[in-house]
Amino acid sequence: MDSKSIFDFAFSVNVMEHVNDVGNVLERVGTSLKLGAKYRFTCPNYYFPYEPHFNIPTLFSKKLTEKFFNRRIFESSDVLDPVGVWDSLNWINVTQIKKFQKRTEGFEVQFNRSFLVSIIERIGTDREFALRRSPLMRGFLLWIVKLHLHKIAVLIPVITQPVIDCAITRISIEEVS
Structure with a gap:
């Protein structure tokens, strides 16, 4: 998305856990917003020890979870493309979003508790x-x-809730770093 300052509102539901680079996507969507506009998204919070696509607990890391639940993941009949879905998961969490806010000026981040x-x-x-x-x-x-x-x-603090509901508001039009 290379458009700058043209959208009044953007949203996504259960998408952010599948993007390659959370910070880059937040920055690109954020810069596409007009001043005062919002990007609202919901997705799982992988600090909470549960993976909702496969209905399994998570075990500290994606690699360890995959090793322990290999058959439940890759042989899942409940997920259309279990290999593709598992490979696409980035294990987004509240801290990643807060890091985006700290390193990128011009945006306000709010979480819905x-x-x-x-x-x-x-x-x-x-x-x-x-x-x-x-x-x-x-x-x-x-x-x-x-x-x-x-x-x-x-x-419950947002950092430990199983879901993220986040609104990012563009509060200035300065170039992001």
């Missing part, structure tokens, strides 16, 4: 979404929603 609450609530209202979770996880999440305990998820 309440996104996790809405994700948990979705288990009870979206059957297809719910069926992507294990029966045990579905039951547990439905139970905490019934008790309204899911609302305390807003207190």
Whole structure:
């Protein structure tokens, strides 16, 4: 994307975990925004020890996770192209996004701490979404929603939440470094 300062809004859903260079993509999308415009994206947060495409726990690194869960990953019948999907995952996390903000002037980064609450609530209202979770996880999440305990998820620091909901606002038009 080589366009500069032309878009009022940009968004992506479950895309950022598949890009080769998170910082470069954030910079390129950011410079395509007009002053005051936003880029909002959601994606998994790989600081949380769970890989949602394959419904597996993560074990400290992509390499170790692959070694331990090799068959569940590469022989998955739930993922259309398990090899391609696994190879494309960059294990994005909140710290990578914060590093972008520190090294790149002209952008404000905000994380939505309440996104996790809405994700948990979705288990009870979206059957297809719910069926992507294990029966045990579905039951547990439905139970905490019934008790309204899911609302305390807003207190969990964004760095440790399983999902990222981020808005990047262009606050100046100076050239990025």
